Amino acid sequence: MERVAIFPGSFDPFTIGHESIVRRALPMFDKVVVMIGVNTNKQSFFKLENKLRWIKQVFKDEPNVDVQSHEGLTVDFCKKVNARYILRGIRTSSDFEYERAIAQVNKKMHPEIESVFILTMPEHTPVNSSIVRDIIRHGGDASQFLPDGLNMEEFNDHED
Amino acid sequence: MERVAIFPGSFDPFTIGHESIVRRALPMFDKVVVMIGVNTNKQSFFKLENKLRWIKQVFKDEPNVDVQSHEGLTVDFCKKVNARYILRGIRTSSDFEYERAIAQVNKKMHPEIESVFILTMPEHTPVNSSIVRDIIRHGGDASQFLPDGLNMEEFNDHED
Amino acid sequence: MERVAIFPGSFDPFTIGHESIVRRALPMFDKVVVMIGVNTNKQSFFKLENKLRWIKQVFKDEPNVDVQSHEGLTVDFCKKVNARYILRGIRTSSDFEYERAIAQVNKKMHPEIESVFILTMPEHTPVNSSIVRDIIRHGGDASQFLPDGLNMEEFNDHED
Amino acid sequence: MERVAIFPGSFDPFTIGHESIVRRALPMFDKVVVMIGVNTNKQSFFKLENKLRWIKQVFKDEPNVDVQSHEGLTVDFCKKVNARYILRGIRTSSDFEYERAIAQVNKKMHPEIESVFILTMPEHTPVNSSIVRDIIRHGGDASQFLPDGLNMEEFNDHED
Amino acid sequence: MERVAIFPGSFDPFTIGHESIVRRALPMFDKVVVMIGVNTNKQSFFKLENKLRWIKQVFKDEPNVDVQSHEGLTVDFCKKVNARYILRGIRTSSDFEYERAIAQVNKKMHPEIESVFILTMPEHTPVNSSIVRDIIRHGGDASQFLPDGLNMEEFNDHED
Amino acid sequence: MERVAIFPGSFDPFTIGHESIVRRALPMFDKVVVMIGVNTNKQSFFKLENKLRWIKQVFKDEPNVDVQSHEGLTVDFCKKVNARYILRGIRTSSDFEYERAIAQVNKKMHPEIESVFILTMPEHTPVNSSIVRDIIRHGGDASQFLPDGLNMEEFNDHED
Numbered sequence A, B, C, D, E, F: 001m002e003r004v005a006i007f008p009g010s011f012d013p014f015t016i017g018h019e020s021i022v023r024r025a026l027p028m029f030d031k032v033v034v035m036i037g038v039n040t041n042k043q044s045f046f047k048l049e050n051k052l053r054w055i056k057q058v059f060k061d062e063p064n065v066d067v068q069s070h071e072g073l074t075v076d077f078c079k080k081v082n083a084r085y086i087l088r089g090i091r092t093s094s095d096f097e098y099e100r101a102i103a104q105v106n107k108k109m110h111p112e113i114e115s116v117f118i119l120t121m122p123e124h125t126p127v128n129s130s131i132v133r134d135i136i137r138h139g140g141d142a143s144q145f146l147p148d149g150l151n152m153e154e155f156n157d158h159e160d
Helices: A016-030 A048-058 A074-080 A093-110 A128-136 A152-156 B015-027 B046-059 B074-080 B091-108 B128-135 B152-156 C016-028 C047-059 C072-080 C093-109 C129-137 C152-157 D016-028 D049-060 D073-080 D093-108 D131-138 D152-156 E016-028 E048-058 E073-082 E093-109 E129-137 E153-155 F016-028 F048-058 F074-081 F093-109 F129-137 F152-157
Strands: A004-009 A031-037 A066-069 A087-092 A114-119 B004-009 B031-037 B065-070 B085-090 B114-120 C004-009 C031-037 C065-070 C085-091 C116-119 D003-008 D031-037 D063-072 D085-090 D114-119 E004-009 E031-037 E065-070 E085-090 E114-119 F004-009 F032-035 F067-070 F085-090 F114-119
Touching: A004 A016, A004 A074, A016 A031, A016 A087, A031 A048, A031 A074, A048 A066, A066 A074, A066 F093, A074 A093, A087 A093, A093 A114, A093 B091, A093 B128, A093 D093, A093 E093, A093 E114, A114 E016, A114 E093, A128 E129, B004 B015, B015 B031, B015 B085, B015 B114, B015 D073, B031 B046, B031 B074, B046 B065, B046 C004, B065 B074, B065 F093, B074 B091, B074 E153, B085 B091, B085 E016, B091 B114, B091 C093, B091 C116, B091 D093, B091 D131, B114 C016, B114 E073, B128 F016, C004 C016, C004 D063, C016 C031, C016 C085, C016 C116, C031 C047, C031 C072, C047 C065, C047 E048, C065 C072, C065 F085, C065 F114, C072 C093, C085 C093, C093 D093, C093 E093, C093 E129, C093 F093, C129 F093, D003 D016, D003 D073, D016 D031, D016 D085, D016 D114, D016 F114, D031 D049, D031 D073, D063 D073, D073 D093, D085 D093, D085 D152, D093 F093, D093 F114, D114 F016, D114 F093, D131 E016, D152 F067, E004 E016, E004 E073, E016 E114, E031 E048, E031 E073, E048 E065, E065 E073, E085 E093, E093 E114, E093 F093, E093 F129, F004 F016, F004 F074, F016 F032, F016 F085, F032 F048, F032 F074, F048 F067, F085 F093
Parallel strands: A004 A031, A004 A087, A031 A066, A087 A114, B004 B031, B004 B085, B031 B065, B085 B114, C004 C031, C004 C085, C031 C065, C085 C116, D003 D031, D003 D085, D031 D063, D085 D114, E004 E031, E004 E085, E031 E065, E085 E114, F004 F032, F004 F085, F032 F067, F085 F114
Antiparallel strands: A114 E114, B114 C116, D114 F114
16 A cells, blocks of 8 residues: 655745655655645735745655645545655654644544654754744845755745 | 632633543532633634533533633632632643743732642643634534533534 | 642752742642652662651641651552642643653542642742752752751751 | 844833843843844834833943844844844743744854853743733733833833 | 664563554554663663563564564664664653654764654553553552553562 | 853763854853863763863863863852853753753852853754763764864773
């Protein structure tokens, strides 16, 4: 049976930390589906269409990575793409407690779905989308925290 | 002197975790008053009148449990109902740090009021109102995280 | 039914932090039994007989405080003294995680026994027996971290 | 070379905890510039002009303290005032993880700028602007958490 | 290529928490090797031969689980059994920080080896070997925290 | 007045993380004294004379760094070398809580001494002496976690 994992997040924006998690997880799974969560209650800084294009661009040479967006419960997306694994990266102990609650509730509701965690590389620990967003919003240069090969000009196309 | 505790929260919604805390605390106190905090600055997902009815329904056979709503400082409610104890459940270490600051400030302002903590049962640790709300908002079945005997249909009556 | 709580610890030594927890908990319970745990596997710095005398001295005017020593499981001591509550103070989030595991295992084995927590006063947060012991071992003056009315000379009577 | 530190924050409001950090840091630096961060995306409870006046009033006898406001990246403000140090107080381990990410990203972008931390005094640990704001909003008396010598009447001049 | 994971630990003793981690991880890997770490510097409570027999007994019907002991660096054992994954369960945020340091150092020294984490089930969160050992040492009944089908009499065969 | 800081630790061994903290702190102080704490109750893995030689070697070109050993309370050493600052690096939130207690007790006993913290660089976060020691004990190559220019052969000269 094929081992499919989803990698859900708001990716606002997708950072080198996210990229690293996906690349390191690739040997463990037959396929990794990056799921851009759409939350109608929370304004996104970058447009969904940009996020989709950027992440696809990052993994354009990885046939085992797929990128999709989804609105609704993460476990419903797992069923849609036949994934049995939810992949998440953890940086800090606050991340951990947040992830643990969600993973345990998901497990309780859908025992067949397993959440799997890998830890960010030390150098990526401080990189989070909120800080990166803040740098971009104020006109700073965040390119060292973003995947290679993206057109930085495009990052000016954001809300707010 | 009667030992009265209040159990404050936004209960948006009241979960099996909350219910368990109240039931376990009952032998310690002569009376437990569940206080639904009303925060005019923060939109509630469920209506106050529904919260009140649901929690009263859960404890309808417990003469030592009272349910009220309150807008304002928690310590002021303590005085109103002659309570000397503020009861709180703690699940995680992030909960702990948040609760500690509030309890210590309350103690500083009102030394006669004591905050008392019990820890959630392990199986309730991941259950928090925010996750339950998210499940309900997206049409999932959260009934296993809610007290028995409630009419689940009613949970469709919410904001957003 | 009488509400009896035990307050277990190694109290090596008993600090102003411990004293404060007992005094604040007294109104909640009809009796608080301070239980000095004896661990045959771990060397104690102060002698058991000294610990017993010091703690009894601290509460000599409190008829509702009893002081005893115990070797073995804490829950067995609860049964011996008819206590239904285990009282603990928490200072930090590391304390919290340690206490949570013990409290939840105790609850699982003896559902009728409840662990109850209060948080130390802010000014007592850094005071722990290990640091106090270290000061005494190196000849420093730790009297401000110890209960009033003790004969400080006696603290020279220790192992090591 | 002059050692200049900035002390950035939203100070909504400036508490005795903040005051204590600045006073304790003064001997370490030749100058400390309190920087009131202006975040156009987040509503402030107190008006900027009030914050500026209050903090200047607190340090009116300290020639080595300067008070300014700034909108934008903190590191840009460092350059503007020739500061090589960013001073921050830490109260809790959640504070710590938040501060660590920001400090490490700043260091990565501007290796010549160092973030320096001192820990709040134990009695100030529970004092945070959010709790103080909540007390003021509901008409409680928060004066014991605010610097001496301020006109408390003025604190009624706030948003919301 | 076969996906082999090792599950290292001192297992002093192996609990239902450990068992659950291995069973949940089995679908993710082609083989899981339980590695009982031998630390000549730290006295083990249970004898190595007993640990080996117990864990083999637990997984006697699982052809994809192997049980071995190892003295030395965990990464050396990975090479010995051709494992590319180190599997660990995490219960609490203290666990997390401990595991993160080890995983990141291992990754730095052997980039081809990946540490993979799953979170314990909520009901297993408080179960740790140290607490279980303490119960057994004092003659309590720890059978509910140990895998089914073991001969409890045997647990009397321990050091100390 | 000269700003002197001490940097205390057991340095068993001194790692690249320690080295980085000292180098980054140098511009803040006129002098940094590395204090190797001698704890007669706890066996050291490396010999004191080796630790002294190694650390002196690391900073042989830094006239503002001094290296000494000390047995007893850290604050007594501060007085001996006329230091008003205790410098510490923090890596994780467990580090933080441990450091906070010690710093706050020191401040309480000697208000004129200030503990000052800087955060390790992200890539040094997982590097701690205990893990490095473990690698060396088992014959692994820990040189990438140790300061440049040391003779690695010498690290075979250790206890145990």
